[in-house]
Amino acid sequence: MTAATHTQMSRHAHYVPSMDLVPLVLEGRVSAIARMISRAEAAYPEAAQALAEIYRHAGRAHVVGITGVPGAGKSTLVSALIKALAGAGHKVGVVAIDPSSPFSGGAILGDRVRMSDAAATSGAFVRSMATRGHLGGLARATLEAVDILDAAGYSPVIIETVGVGQDEVEVVSAAHTVVVLSAPGLGDDIQAIKAGILEIADIHAVSKADKPEAAATIAALNGMMALGAPRTDTRWSLPVLAVSSVSGNRLGELTEAISAHWMHLKESGELAARRRAIARTRILSTARHLFHRKFNEGGGDLDSHVEAVVGRAIGPSTAARLLLGWESEA
Amino acid sequence: MTAATHTQMSRHAHYVPSMDLVPLVLEGRVSAIARMISRAEAAYPEAAQALAEIYRHAGRAHVVGITGVPGAGKSTLVSALIKALAGAGHKVGVVAIDPSSPFSGGAILGDRVRMSDAAATSGAFVRSMATRGHLGGLARATLEAVDILDAAGYSPVIIETVGVGQDEVEVVSAAHTVVVLSAPGLGDDIQAIKAGILEIADIHAVSKADKPEAAATIAALNGMMALGAPRTDTRWSLPVLAVSSVSGNRLGELTEAISAHWMHLKESGELAARRRAIARTRILSTARHLFHRKFNEGGGDLDSHVEAVVGRAIGPSTAARLLLGWESEA
Numbered sequence: 001m002t003a004a005t006h007t008q009m010s011r012h013a014h015y016v017p018s019m020d021l022v023p024l025v026l027e028g029r030v031s032a033i034a035r036m037i038s039r040a041e042a043a044y045p046e047a048a049q050a051l052a053e054i055y056r057h058a059g060r061a062h063v064v065g066i067t068g069v070p071g072a073g074k075s076t077l078v079s080a081l082i083k084a085l086a087g088a089g090h091k092v093g094v095v096a097i098d099p100s101s102p103f104s105g106g107a108i109l110g111d112r113v114r115m116s117d118a119a120a121t122s123g124a125f126v127r128s129m130a131t132r133g134h135l136g137g138l139a140r141a142t143l144e145a146v147d148i149l150d151a152a153g154y155s156p157v158i159i160e161t162v163g164v165g166q167d168e169v170e171v172v173s174a175a176h177t178v179v180v181l182s183a184p185g186l187g188d189d190i191q192a193i194k195a196g197i198l199e200i201a202d203i204h205a206v207s208k209a210d211k212p213e214a215a216a217t218i219a220a221l222n223g224m225m226a227l228g229a230p231r232t233d234t235r236w237s238l239p240v241l242a243v244s245s246v247s248g249n250r251l252g253e254l255t256e257a258i259s260a261h262w263m264h265l266k267e268s269g270e271l272a273a274r275r276r277a278i279a280r281t282r283i284l285s286t287a288r289h290l291f292h293r294k295f296n297e298g299g300g301d302l303d304s305h306v307e308a309v310v311g312r313a314i315g316p317s318t319a320a321r322l323l324l325g326w327e328s329e330a
Numbered sequence: 331m332t333a334a335t336h337t338q339m340s341r342h343a344h345y346v347p348s349m350d351l352v353p354l355v356l357e358g359r360v361s362a363i364a365r366m367i368s369r370a371e372a373a374y375p376e377a378a379q380a381l382a383e384i385y386r387h388a389g390r391a392h393v394v395g396i397t398g399v400p401g402a403g404k405s406t407l408v409s410a411l412i413k414a415l416a417g418a419g420h421k422v423g424v425v426a427i428d429p430s431s432p433f434s435g436g437a438i439l440g441d442r443v444r445m446s447d448a449a450a451t452s453g454a455f456v457r458s459m460a461t462r463g464h465l466g467g468l469a470r471a472t473l474e475a476v477d478i479l480d481a482a483g484y485s486p487v488i489i490e491t492v493g494v495g496q497d498e499v500e501v502v503s504a505a506h507t508v509v510v511l512s513a514p515g516l517g518d519d520i521q522a523i524k525a526g527i528l529e530i531a532d533i534h535a536v537s538k539a540d541k542p543e544a545a546a547t548i549a550a551l552n553g554m555m556a557l558g559a560p561r562t563d564t565r566w567s568l569p570v571l572a573v574s575s576v577s578g579n580r581l582g583e584l585t586e587a588i589s590a591h592w593m594h595l596k597e598s599g600e601l602a603a604r605r606r607a608i609a610r611t612r613i614l615s616t617a618r619h620l621f622h623r624k625f626n627e628g629g630g631d632l633d634s635h636v637e638a639v640v641g642r643a644i645g646p647s648t649a650a651r652l653l654l655g656w657e658s659e660a
Contacts, residue, residue, distance in 0.1 A: 021402035053644035140647070143454035168455060233660075272640075279639035279646065283632065286650035291621055302613065310602075315385035316379060316609065317470070326655050 018050035026057055026153045030125065037127055040144035043137060051144050054151045059159045060091070061150035066195055067177030070162050071273045072183045073207035077243065078160050084255050085156065086122030093154030094126040095136065095145045097161045097171060120253070125154060136165045136288045143282055145173055169197060170285055172282045176271070179254070180234045181204045182221065184213035198224065201238065203257050209242035209250060217244060235268050236261065294323075344483030356387055358482045360455065363533065367457055370474035371400035373467060381474050384481045388593060391480035391594045395489045395505030397498070397527055402511045403537035407573065408490050416452030424456040425475045427468065427491045427501060453463045455484060465630070468620045473504055473612055481574055486588070499527060504608045506601070509533045509584070509593045514543035514549065528554065531568065532586050539572035539580060563600050566591065624653075633653050 018039055036054070037204030039047035059124050066081075076096060085092045126262065129142050149157045158177055161168045161283075172178055180201035198204075198221075206217045221240045226262075239257050243250050267273035305319040321327035348369055363551030366384070369377035396411075398404050408424060415422045459472050472489065479487045489505055491498045504507055510531035528534075528551075536547045550569045569587050573580050595601040598660075635649040644652075651657035 052645035056642045059642050072420055102593070144645070193416060207347055209648035273639045276636055277637045278633065279649075282646035283635055283639060283649040283653060286646050287653050290647075290650055290654060290656070302610070305613055306606055306609045310605045312386045312389050315382035316616050317620075319609075320620055321611040323613060323617050324620060324654065326620070 009272040016049040019053070022050050022053050023149055023165050024056060025152050026074070032104065033148055033152050034127070036148050037145045041129060041141045043141065047197045050208070051147070055144075055147050057143035057327075058147040060153075061146075061155035062173045062258075063146055063150070063159065063175065064156045065159045065161065065178040066181060067161050067168070067178065067200075068174045068183070069197075070180035072181045074091065074160055074162070074181055078158060078203070079179060080251055081127070081158065081255065082124045084251050088255070090156060091154050092122065092124040093146075093149030093152075093157040095149070095157065095159050096126065096160070097168065110297060111215075114172045125149060128226045137293075139170045139285045139288055140282075142171050144173075153315065156291070167191055169200070169252035169276055170281060172197070173200055174281055176265060176274060176278075177202045177258055179205055179258065181207055182217055183207050183215045192277055198230055202233075202236065202261050204238065205254055206240065207244070209244040212243050217281055233268075233270050233273075235270070236264050291324075345616050348374070348377040349383070352380050352383050355384060355478055355482050358566055363455060363482050364457070365477055366478050367475045371459060371471045372480065373468045373471065381477070385474075385477050388477040388480035390401055390483075391476075391487045392507065392588075393476055393486035393489065393505045394486045394588055395502035395508040396490050396511060397508065397530075398511035398513070398537075400411065400492050400511045401529075404490055404492070404511055407489060407511060407535070410581055411488065411585065412454045412456070414581050416454055417586070420486060421454065421484050421486040422454040423476075423482075424454060424491050425472055425487065426456065426458045427480070427489070427498065455479060455482075455618065467623075469500045469504070469615045470612075470619050472501050476504075490620030499530070500611060502527070503530055504611055506595060506604060507532050507588055509535055509588065511535045513537050513539055514541050514546055514547045522645045532563075532566065533584070533593050534568065534570040535584055536570065537574070539574040563598075563602070563603075565598050566594050572628075605648070 021032045021036050026035050036047070040051055066074055066078060075096075078096070078104055082092050082094065100176070127145060129138065129145065146157050146159060157207065159172060161172050163215065178200050180197055180203070182204065184206065193311070204221050206214050206221070208214060212222075218240050225238060225240075239252050241257060243254050265274060301323060305314075305322055308314045309319050318327065346365070348366065351366050353364045355366050366377070366380070370381055371623060396404055396408060397628065405426075409428070412422050412424065457475060459468065459475065472491075476487050476489060486593075488501060491502050508530050512529055512532070512534065514536065534551050536544050537550070538544060548570050571580065571583050571587060573584050595604060631653060635644075635653055638644045639646055639649050
């Protein structure tokens with residue numbers, strides 16, 4: 001699709017039913033992808049069926065999570081990765097929920113798509129998600145955006161997130177390969193340990209490799225791994241790599257490690273276990289989200305149950321089960 | 331029931347179905363009450379129907395919450411109140427979820443009933459609840475214990491809780507009359523403000539009235555009320571009372587204020603609004619508890635949904651709705 005067609009479509013925008021967008025998403029049409037992601041983000045009930053259909057067509061992409069504390073240099077790394085991976089012939093998708101990301105600048109203004117220089121010249125699709133106003137549904141919306149890019153033929157799909165906050169850790173845990181980026185300096189390490197992101201790494205990357213302190217950070221990470229609890233996937237030996245996003249130095253080692261981990265997951269059979277863990281996380285996260293939304297809505301059902309409890313017609317436990325829909329009215 | 335009969339029953343303990351305990355609870359039989367509370371605390375599924383039945387028979391008691399930061403002197407005050415109220419002819423019930431309470435000592439060892447001197451000589455029923463291991467169900471269990479005492483004819487039923495922690499604030503909010511006890515000293519005030527308990531007070535009590543600092547605390551509380559947000563129940567003018575539990579000094583003012591508030595609730599019609607708010611809190615708290623328990627159980631249902639999502643037969647949102655029981659399998 002040319003830029004001209006895209007502009008024209010936006011000008012004469014009308015509401016296309018989400019189910020009609022599905023075949024366009026599967027064909028890889030950028031405007032359909034962007035619309036579909038916006039609908040996932042806004043949690044339109046109308047889009048639920050289409051998103052379920054898209055999910056059924058997804059499952060081929062290698063989903064790579066890139067996380068790290070603020071200031072670690074994630075966005076610079078992602079830009080460098082887009083160039084390197086696109087250069088190697090990959091159709092790269094990026095979903096950024098890092099508020100400090102240059103890709104995320106647009107998220108504050110609305111749901112518009114922002115292409116970085118790297119993305120614009122490489123055919124990559126970069127999308128930022130608003131990090132507020134989701135009532136706990138950020139993980140759901142982000143992973144639905146990943147599904148959309150996956151179903152549209154993008155791979156790898158990179159999730160860029162700042163590794164602080166439960167939602168963010170949950171999202172990045174839903175990647176097949178998790179890269180945790182650390183910047184040289186002890187303070188950051190402590191922040192990362194606190195956030196619990198070091199232990200979800202499949203690959204450790206240390207940014208600003210040109211700095212002399214980088215070696216100490218690499219040694220510290222290696223030391224921490226030696227001391228740490230045994231990992232679930234014992235057949236993967238976790239690499240600790242120094243990268244310099246600015247000079248592009250040693251970026252090849254990182255892209256190779258990412259590919260190697262994907263191969264490892266497939267060959268070892270670990271991929272099945274990981275897919276199961278990801279599905280589990282997504283189901284529980286969505287259930288939690290639906291549940292909280294029901295509470296926040298309150299209204300009709302709850303009010304009538306309150307009256308029944310006040311009138312001692314039913315007890316609070318029965319009312320709770322009715323509210324949850326786990327029991328039907330007698 | 332004599333002490334001898336009680337001992338005999340304990341010695342030949344066998345499992346009496348909870349529904350068979352209900353008429354004994356309604357008659358006020360102490361051993362049946364104690365058993366029923368233990369079952370509520372342990373969340374026996376078998377007891378659910380009986381607890382619902384008991385709830386339907388409850389609703390006459392005046393439920394009084396007594397809260398305050400640790401060290402405010404709650405337990406001493408409760409002991410003094412038991413004596414004073416029992417002396418005035420009331421059949422007093424107490425449910426303590428204050429880990430620092432002398433009544434709660436037994437809770438750590440198990441679910442045995444502990445009678446203080448005050449309780450033993452007055453016909454009061456005092457029960458402590460374990461404050462751990464409830465998976466968020468502490469509020470549910472505590473308020474079911476209140477129902478049991480209520481249905482058994484106790485009134486007032488006092489809930490003694492340390493006013494720190496969401497669960498504890500939730501429990502005491504389910505009382506008709508909330509007494510917030512402050513000890514002279516600024517540090518405690520700040521702790522109480524932080525915990526959000528000052529704003530739920532219907533009556534402010536300042537302990538250690540004999541201390542010279544008490545007057546300053548009373549002035550501070552009065553000042554805070556003048557500055558604070560307008561209360562929902564504007565027809566009740568919130569008293570700030572000095573009490574000395576040790577000397578029993580001015581305890582009469584507190585028991586009078588508690589009675590006056592109960593009269594006020596009934597005469598103003600505010601009781602209906604409060605009952606509605608209490609029912610709402612209990613329903614939501616129970617629903618939240620049931621939901622978390624379902625997650626923690628995991629198992630059967632969740633596992634099969636995970637397989638369906640991994641196999642791309644259904645999306646995570648559908649699986650979440652199935653897990654919640656909000657959608658039935660196709």
